[in-house]
Amino acid sequence: MMARMAVEETQTTTQSPPRTADPRNAAEPPTTRAWTTRLVIVGIVLAALNLRPAITSLGALLEEVRDGLGMSGSVAGVLTSVPPLCFAVFGVMAPRLARRFGPAAVVCAGMAAITAGLAIRPLMGGTPGFLAASALALMGIAVSNVLMPVIVKRWFPDRIGTMTGLYSMALALGTSLAAAITVPMTSAFGGDWQIGLGVWALLAAAAVLPWLPVARERRRTAGASAGASTGTPVGASVGAETATEASAESTSDSAAAAAAGDGLRITRSRTAWALAVFFGLQATGAYITMGWMPQIFRDAGVPASTAGVLLAVTMAMGVPLAFVIPRVAGRLRNQGPIAVALGLCGLIGYAGLFFAPAAGAWVWAVLLGVSNCSFPLALTMVGMRAGTGAGVAKLSAFAQSTGYLLSIPGPLLVGVLYQHSGGWGLPIALMSGLLVPQLVVGVLAGRDRTVEQELADRERAAAARA
Numbered sequence: 001m002m003a004r005m006a007v008e009e010t011q012t013t014t015q016s017p018p019r020t021a022d023p024r025n026a027a028e029p030p031t032t033r034a035w036t037t038r039l040v041i042v043g044i045v046l047a048a049l050n051l052r053p054a055i056t057s058l059g060a061l062l063e064e065v066r067d068g069l070g071m072s073g074s075v076a077g078v079l080t081s082v083p084p085l086c087f088a089v090f091g092v093m094a095p096r097l098a099r100r101f102g103p104a105a106v107v108c109a110g111m112a113a114i115t116a117g118l119a120i121r122p123l124m125g126g127t128p129g130f131l132a133a134s135a136l137a138l139m140g141i142a143v144s145n146v147l148m149p150v151i152v153k154r155w156f157p158d159r160i161g162t163m164t165g166l167y168s169m170a171l172a173l174g175t176s177l178a179a180a181i182t183v184p185m186t187s188a189f190g191g192d193w194q195i196g197l198g199v200w201a202l203l204a205a206a207a208v209l210p211w212l213p214v215a216r217e218r219r220r221t222a223g224a225s226a227g228a229s230t231g232t233p234v235g236a237s238v239g240a241e242t243a244t245e246a247s248a249e250s251t252s253d254s255a256a257a258a259a260a261g262d263g264l265r266i267t268r269s270r271t272a273w274a275l276a277v278f279f280g281l282q283a284t285g286a287y288i289t290m291g292w293m294p295q296i297f298r299d300a301g302v303p304a305s306t307a308g309v310l311l312a313v314t315m316a317m318g319v320p321l322a323f324v325i326p327r328v329a330g331r332l333r334n335q336g337p338i339a340v341a342l343g344l345c346g347l348i349g350y351a352g353l354f355f356a357p358a359a360g361a362w363v364w365a366v367l368l369g370v371s372n373c374s375f376p377l378a379l380t381m382v383g384m385r386a387g388t389g390a391g392v393a394k395l396s397a398f399a400q401s402t403g404y405l406l407s408i409p410g411p412l413l414v415g416v417l418y419q420h421s422g423g424w425g426l427p428i429a430l431m432s433g434l435l436v437p438q439l440v441v442g443v444l445a446g447r448d449r450t451v452e453q454e455l456a457d458r459e460r461a462a463a464a465r466a
Contacts, residue, residue: 044166045166051141053204059291091145098150110147115204119198119201122195147393169322176314182308281403281435282375285371285410292418295307299424310362314366316369335381339442343374348367349365382396
């Protein structure tokens with residue numbers, strides 16, 4: 001049903017007009033559905049562009065921010081641990097908020113929170129205020145992180161790989177742009193790091209705009225559907241509601257899918273745990289890279305502007321690969337081999353940072369950029385490891401919140417090890433060591449199964465034993 005309705009959403013006005021006897025078509029004609037679908041695509045791209053600049057722009061100016069706010073290395077490590085902490089704490093709220101207000105409205109609010117946080121954090125005169133404003137922006141990122149796979153699953157169930165690739169590519173583009181131009185832009189504004197960070201609020205403000213009409217359209221269509229279904233048999237009412245939800249980002253999937261999702265005990269799924277650990281380990285590596293890699297190169301004698309460009313190269317690798325990898329992964333029954341290949345690239349990159357950080361800087365930046373493409377792979381597996389929209393919402397919230405919670409100690413440990421050892425040997429050894437379990441759980445999470453199937457099989461097996 002979901003797949004059929006998603007296809008109907010993209011149909012153009014050249015098709016025959018819908019029958020007015022069908023309340024769902026009366027509520028939302030094909031022209032409206034096609035227009036809204038295109039707007040959702042624009043919204044997904046703009047939202048994705050804003051999911052990392054708050055972090056990578058800070059990484060590029062971390063030394064200047066530390067000096068400006070009087071931070072020690074350990075406090076800076078805490079600062080680089082704030083993103084996964086916020087993602088873990090606030091991401092778990094996303095499914096409940098989506099059920100109450102609708103995914104589009106929550107993403108719209110998330111973009112507004114990013115705008116506010118990025119605008120006010122450079123104005124804070126001390127570390128606590130800077131952290132609080134950063135947390136506001138990261139809260140918006142957290143709920144949007146969780147709901148992007150849900151939106152893709154509901155609006156494009158037959159094109160999960162393609163749309164996840166588009167979203168991941170835009171995310172990587174935003175990440176790399178922030179890393180590449182933050183330092184030059186700061187220099188253009190007279191070296192004021194506050195302007196260099198605050199200017200990213202403008203991009204976030206632009207991302208609010210497409211979600212406003214989508215959220216309003218959802219509410220309008222939901223109300224029209226409710227009115228049209230008055231006096232209809234119960235079965236027809238549920239069918240009309242399901243169609244409207246699929247085409248206009250309503251608060252839940254169809255009644256059956258929502259019931260299945262509500263009863264899904266996700267914590268009993270081995271696949272869900274493997275995906276959560278994989279997500280956490282790749283997030284650890286990604287945030288260590290975004291937060292500390294420029295400093296590694298700068299300590300090796302690389303100029304600050306070049307170090308920012310190197311980080312941009314690392315992030316830019318995700319632009320083409322974030323589009324290609326989900327498409328390839330979506331066509332495979334088992335995504336484990338992709339997880340292994342990406343992990344091996346990371347191991348080689350970290351070895352290069354250990355032995356020759358400056359001499360082979362460009363090579364290591366490329367390899368670590370390839371390794372960081374474990375993120376779009378994880379997003380693709382979230383969409384493929386659950387069979388319903390409600391299941392994807394639960395799995396996405398669990399995998400991302402648990403994963404980001406697991407990733408919190410990583411950047412902090414790097415900061416502590418760096419400060420107390422006086423070099424990058426121990427931190428790089430930690431980064432390399434974390435890739436080994438990432439390879440293992442990546443293979444487990446990549447197996448061809450859904451959490452619904454897995455839990456149903458376990459229940460049948462338990463009933464048979466009883």
